[in-house]
Amino acid sequence: MTSSGDDRAIRTNGLTRTFGAFTAVDHITFDVKPGEVFGFLGANGAGKTTAIRMLTGLLTPSSGEAWVAGHDVYRESELIKRDIGYMSQRFSLYDDLTVRENIRLYGGIYDLTRDQIRDRTERILSRLGLSDTAHDAVGALPLGWKQKLALSVALLHEPRIVFLDEPTSGVDPITRRQFWELIYEAAHAGTTVLVTTHYMDEAEYCDRISIMVAGRIAALGSPAELKRDAGASSIDEVFVRLVRPELAGGGGPAQ
Amino acid sequence: MSAASAVRGFARRTLALARAEVLHVIRDRASLVQIIVMPLVQLLVLSNVATFAVKRSPVYFVDFDHSPASRGIVTRFAASDLFDIVGQSASPDAANEAMLRGDATLVVTIPRDFERDLVRDKAAPIGLDLNAEKGSAAGIVQSYAAQTLTDYAAELGTEIVPTPRNVIDGPPSEIPPHPGAAHIDVRLRSWYNQTLDYKHYMVPGILVALVTMIGTLLTAQNIAREKEMGTLEQLNVTPIGKAEFITAKLLPFWVLAMIDLMLGLAVARLVFDVPIRGSLVLLMGSAGLYMIVALAIGLWISALVETQQQAMFTSFFVIMIYLLMSGLLTPIDSMPHWVQVASLVNPVRHFVSISRAILVKGAGLAEISTQLVTLAVFAVGFLTLAIRQYRKRAA
Structure with missing residues (x-):
């Protein structure tokens, strides 16, 4: 049996990754349902990126189990790649190619037809308001536009699941809001979204979140559940209590 | 699929x-x-x-003979773009200095009575002293010089016997009148690259x-x-x-x-x-x-x-x-x-x-x-x- 046998988008069981003596991801177990926007919260170095790299087939796990889109991460990583989109925290489209050329490249790699590439290019350009800069090198675009373009390219082949690793880091609040609108559009179209962030306000946009601390999942649930269980008024406060209990003090509302 | x-x-x-x-x-x-x-x-x-071609090799002539035949040799060397004549005298010491300074790669020594021997015996010895610091280049210069001399001898219907020596520290000197070396007649022909370009x-x-x-x-x-x-x-x-x-x-x-x-x-x-x-x-x-x-x-x-x-x-x-x-x-x-x-x-x-x-x-x-x-x-x-x-x- 090579697939998970159910319709869950992502399923992990004790997934672990060590680098020498250091355990980056320590026995994480969670499920993501189809169409869900699932948030991975945590400080830098908490293991979010390592977890995503294992799920996207970029890194072999040390132990544990995981299935993505029904495919086993150990043996079927190339099958997983047909069903997912990925946006790394580092901008990784080609700066020297134009917007159109980048879209065409990935359209070609994902086996889209010429017509599909043309239609989706026009859709992306008009949706992002990039029509006037379609022939400019991507490297010349402002960071916020680059990030929105990177998301659109990750969604180009209409994957079942999209992994977004710190997609909004370094961009201004307005662009962040626009970015989340794009994420919601994808989710409404049925795409499962797994997104990592260290912006606690963004956690509120997710259906469910897991808070990672030192490679472990310290809390998992909907934002409302997590706040209720911790008796906190914000996810920020939940997070501080989990990470630095001594700083949380009297437990009063943070703001 | x-x-x-x-x-x-x-x-x-x-x-x-x-x-x-x-x-x-x-x-x-x-x-x-x-x-x-x-x-x-x-x-x-x-x-x-x-x-690897060696062109314009500096040559010094020590001419003890001062005959039309010896001047003919100098003329042949001068006419070839393979050689450059950097000096000419009857002094082995001057030739030695030129080679020590690095001004000359080859010293051609034409012994006394060169022309007389050539006419009388149809063969005469000639000295070639080479600076062999640059090994392969010295070999090439030697063969060019031998070729030039052979051509000249053939024109005259005689034979010139080059006596090459590789000199690194010994001074060039006058050639003994009768070298004991046997004549070896080497005929070269280059295939495929006839001009050796x-x-x-x-x-x-x-x-x-x-x-x-x-x-x-x-x-x-x-x-x-x-x-x-x-x-x-x-x-x-x-x-x-x-x-x-x-x-x-x-x-x-x-x-x-x-x-x-x-x-x-x-x-x-x-x-x-x-x-x-x-x-x-x-x-x-x-x-x-x-x-x-x-x-x-x-x-x-x-x-x-x-x-x-x-x-x-x-x-x-x-x-x-x-x-x-x-x-x-x-x-x-x-x-x-x-x-x-x-x-x-x-x-x-x-x-x-x-x-x-x-x-x-x-x-x-x-x-x-x-x-x-x-x-x-x-x-x-x-x-x-x-x-x-x-x-x-x-x-």
Whole structure:
């Protein structure tokens, strides 16, 4: 049996990754349902990126189990790649190619037809308001536009699941809001979204979140559940209590 | 999925990536210059430098005879562009000083009674003292001088007996009147390169070396650069196949290398008058096969290393071994046996000899078939290594 046998988008069981003596991801177990926007919260170095790299087939796990889109991460990583989109925290489209050329490249790699590439290019350009800069090198675009373009390219082949690793880091609040609108559009179209962030306000946009601390999942649930269980008024406060209990003090509302 | 649609998918994904690769090259003016202009400039310059031919060797004459015959010898040397007469006297000491200063490579000593012996005995000795610091050059100067003297003697219907000595520290001195040396009449005839024009021999080799270097360096940097920039990760998360990836990386540089070779060949033909005696199609076909080998090695290096700097060091290491063990600069026949055996796995060696064989000797398919088969085996081997070395997932 090579697939998970159910319709869950992502399923992990004790997934672990060590680098020498250091355990980056320590026995994480969670499920993501189809169409869900699932948030991975945590400080830098908490293991979010390592977890995503294992799920996207970029890194072999040390132990544990995981299935993505029904495919086993150990043996079927190339099958997983047909069903997912990925946006790394580092901008990784080609700066020297134009917007159109980048879209065409990935359209070609994902086996889209010429017509599909043309239609989706026009859709992306008009949706992002990039029509006037379609022939400019991507490297010349402002960071916020680059990030929105990177998301659109990750969604180009209409994957079942999209992994977004710190997609909004370094961009201004307005662009962040626009970015989340794009994420919601994808989710409404049925795409499962797994997104990592260290912006606690963004956690509120997710259906469910897991808070990672030192490679472990310290809390998992909907934002409302997590706040209720911790008796906190914000996810920020939940997070501080989990990470630095001594700083949380009297437990009063943070703001 | 049918085989035909699998092939179409392979071609489509490969071409999508190869197209982007071409755009990278076109957008980067510096690398375009590096690829097209630099090798041509180097070919034009280096072909004049890398020659074993010795021209305008400085000669000093010590003439004890002062006869028409001895002056005739001086005139013959003066008329040849192989020699430059830097001094003439009847003083061995002056000749010695000239050689010590490095002003003279060759001292020709014409003994007393040279003309008399020539007329009476139809043979006369003459002294050739060579500065043998530069070993092979000394040998060449000696043979040129002997040839010049033999020609002159033949004109006179006599025989001149050169007595060469390699001088490193001993002073040149007057030749004893009767050298005991036996006459050895060596008749030389150069095949294939009758005029012994070293350019005909060197230019194809230099061209191969340049294209190999450029191709290896560019491909070796390529994947390493994408690793550094983070763009490789985005490709690794797509379903692109490893063979598709390597093919897409190889294809544009293969085309560029072939363009380079054709331009270089045009320069070789038009500027250096290198003959193209064999089939041009056969030459370009062999070159195409060879370039797959050279570029696959570059891509293998690139898949292996993490940074462009490591790629640079590794390719320089490989290129040095490549070129010095290729027979390009020094004949493989004069290398130690184990080096000769080791050089069999050097693809440059095989292509240098293929290109010289086709261009200078007019060799056909039959004559180079063994080397072509060897290159084909290398192509498959190194492509396999490159494809296996490229990892879409970190261990």
